[in-house]
Amino acid sequence: MATPHNQAGTNEIAESILLPGDPLRAQFIAEHFLEDVKQFNSVRNMLGFTGTYGGKRISVMGTGMGCPSIGIYTYELIHFYGVKNLIRVGSCGSIQESLKVGELVMAMGASTDGNFAHQYRLPGTYSATASYELLECAVRSAREHGYSCQVGNILSSDLFYTETPEWKEWAKMGILSIxxxxxxxxxxxNRAGVRALGxxxxxxxxxxxxxxxxxERQTGFTNMMQVALETAAAFTE
Structure with a gap:
């Protein structure tokens, strides 16, 4: 079933999907890690592919930048295409001295300076958290490979360029990265009752x-990609 942003047909997208922001990174993952690859989307050049990894059917698709963009794509993937496991793979900026360039971050929770959750009319501030099942699996995979990783809270910011060093205030609250x-x-x-992890x-x-x-950002994140693919495969029949 095509949507305004995705031309995929029925059953062309797997139940488990990797979600890089950059569509070229999605293409890189498909070409270097998946077998029997078929492209299912090119609308707005937001490339999407389905293939197999270790015999398990897995998809990968770009999502663009920011909460509004990924909000559109993941809503459609969940509600129109039946995706059950969504793993975001991307880059982040460290705001803790102990978190070094090249390390992996597993986002147990995500804070925000945006207003995405206003749509739910909640009487308070919503704490957005990952699926523990996916998180546990990903951490185990990273440790088995000997990849350095930290688990904790991150910030999903609406701002890339800022007038003030707001990151310092988030760092005081233990936020690892942005x-x-x-x-x-x-x-x-969480609203749909499916699994997600960053x-x-x-x-x-x-x-x-x-x-x-x-x-290096586009092609050099192979450790992260391997962990994400192994995690997705573990939750794919």
């Missing part, structure tokens, strides 16, 4: 100024 999408992903998944590679440190190049 990205832009997971809060909406977790809200959509796995990140630290691409830069806001504390020290260290960082990776654009090319």
């Amino acid at each position: 990205e832009m999408e997971s809060y909406a992903l977790y809200c959509n998944a 796995i990140f590679t630290v691409s830069d440190s806001i504390v020290t100024g260290e960082g990776l190049s654009a090319a």
Whole structure:
């Protein structure tokens, strides 16, 4: 069933999907990690592919930048295409000195400076959390491979360029890193009763100024991709 943002037909998308923000990263994952790949979407150049990993059927699709964009794509994936396991893979900026460039971050929870949850008319502030089942599996995979990772709370910010160093206030609350999408992903998944998790590679440190190049961000996150694929496969029949 096609939507305004996805041309996939019935059963063209697997129940487990990886969600990088960059559609070219989705293409990279499909070409380098999946077998028997078929492209299911190119609307707005938001590329989506389905293939197999270890004999398990898995999809990968770009989501764009920010909560509004991933909010649209994941809502459609869940409600129109029956996706049950959604794993965001992306980059993040460290705001803790102990979290180094190249390390993995598993987002147990996502805070936000945005207003995505206002639609639910909740009488308070919503705490958006990952699926414990996916989180447990991903942490185990990372540790078995010897990949350095930290688990904790992240910030899904609406702001990339800011007038003030607001990250310092979030750092005081133990926030590990900043990205832009997971809060909406977790809200959509929690509301629908499906599983979601954000796995990140630290691409830069806001504390020290260290960082990776654009090319390294696009193709160099293979540890994160491997962990995400193994986690997705574990929840795919």
